[in-house]
Amino acid sequence: MKKTFITALVLALVGATFLVHGVGATEEEHGGTIVFTRPVKAVVFDHQSHMDMGYECDTCHDGLFEYATGSAEESGEFNHKSFAEGNYCGACHDGSTAFTAVLDKATGKCTLCHIGVKGLDRASGKETKKPHGD
Amino acid sequence: MxxxxxxxxxxxxxxxxxxxxxxxxxxxxxxxxxxxxxxxxxxxxxxxxxRPVNGALEGISLKDYPYKPHYCMVLRQDRCIDCELCKEACVKTNHVPEYGYRTTILERELTVGPASRQREFMPVLCNQCNRPPCVRVCPTVATYKDKTTGIVMMDPKKCIGCKTCMAACPYNARYFNEEIRAIDKCDFCFASRLSKGMTTTACAEACPADVRIFGDLSDPTSRVYQLVHDPERVVWVLRPETGAAPNVFYTKG
Structure with missing residues (x-):
């Protein structure tokens, strides 16, 4: 499902605020929005929009992802190669359940999740550096 | 009279x-x-x-490659995720100060539906033009087109810092380096890597998404040649109307 840019941004802001303050997302918000910064900056994941599609906590948090923030990133396996083998996001984002996260087939959809350094800077309130002369 | x-x-x-x-x-x-x-x-x-216009289409002329190797870069734009590992690699390799850049990533939003927008990132760098406006305006020949590789180079010793080249560049690809008191710009890593036998730029090597493809456009076996000449592929350059004949090509997919 395509999310609007603005919604993603607002959610990214909320998510980043939690990350910055080191406060885990509350249960009421179903985990809030997560901004992953490893192995690349930065990828956004919005819990709410996934809950809205009818998924339960244990759809993903029963083997695919641990509850603790950062555990996927620390695994060293949180990447597209691993997704292609059905791990992490790749369990659903395989081109049939949801849009594919397999690198060779994901043409044009990268920025649905990838918000980049600029997205991360905005989410953390840091001003993005402008090009020369602007 | x-x-x-x-x-x-x-x-x-x-x-x-x-x-x-x-x-x-x-x-x-x-x-x-x-x-x-x-x-x-x-x-x-x-x-x-x-020069006579030789079948130039939207600023691209695919007839002559005046240099050997004719270095160029193809950017598969829709794969860019703005992770900026290219920028980090460039800064480290070419000692680029915090206030300047040799390459950067631009961002824009595309409207893809009534209430749906999508981010798009666009890597930019010196286009190493065949007819470089910066070279034409430089009063001291501090910037010049390398006769072998076609790379637009800088001789910092000759640069008087007048910044005319900065104004002339259609791609905003130059900055004034306070430390060396001269203009600095991308040289496809010639000084830092190519001249030492390496075959690609730091940014291309660092890219995890295979966005930046560097190579010799005069070599039909090179990846850049095949991408640019693929009849099925849409390839474009930035600001073709300037007539600068750039050597940085953009494509999707």
Missing amino acids: KIEDLERFEKMESEGLETLPSEERRRFLQMGLAVTGVFAGGTVLSLMSA
């Missing part, structure tokens, strides 16, 4: 063109054609020479 002379000429009868010797008439016409650039293949108003 003195005023008396003018008064004297006014009283004279016009010679008329028919009385002018043909030799003299021809010389006069030749002078006019030279000034308007017709002899140089330019348009009527251009004072500088312009």
Whole structure:
């Protein structure tokens, strides 16, 4: 499902605020929005929009992802190669359940999740550096 | 000319063109054609020479590769995720200060539906133009087109810091480096890598998404050649209207 840019941004802001303050997302918000910064900056994941599609906590948090923030990133396996083998996001984002996260087939959809350094800077309130002369 | 002379000429009868010797008439016409650039293949108003347009399509000419190797870069734009590992690699490799850049990533939003927008990132760098406007305006020949590789290079010792090249560059690809008191720009990592035997730029090597593809456009076996010449593929350059004939190509997929 395509999310609007603005919604993603607002959610990214909320998510980043939690990350910055080191406060885990509350249960009421179903985990809030997560901004992953490893192995690349930065990828956004919005819990709410996934809950809205009818998924339960244990759809993903029963083997695919641990509850603790950062555990996927620390695994060293949180990447597209691993997704292609059905791990992490790749369990659903395989081109049939949801849009594919397999690198060779994901043409044009990268920025649905990838918000980049600029997205991360905005989410953390840091001003993005402008090009020369602007 | 003195005023008396003018008064004297006014009283004279016009010679008329028919009385002018043909030799003299021809010389006069030749002078006019030279000034308007017709002899140089330019348009009527251009004072500088312009090369004949050889099948150039939207700023891309795929006929001649004047350099060997003819270095170029193809950017598969829709794969860019703005992770900026390319920028980090460039900064580290070429000692780029915090206030400048040799390459950067631009961002824009595309409307893809009534209430749906999508981010798009666009890597930019020096386009190493075949007809570089920066080189044309440099008063001290501090920036020049390398005769072998076609890379637009800088000789910082000759640079007087007038920044005319910065103003002339259609791609905003130059900055003034305070430390060396000279303009600095991307040289496809020539000084830092290519001249030492490495075959690719730091940014291309660092890219995890295979966005930046660097190579020799005059080599039909190279990946850049095959991407740019693929008839199924849409390839474009930035700001083709400037006529700079850039060597940085953009494509999707």
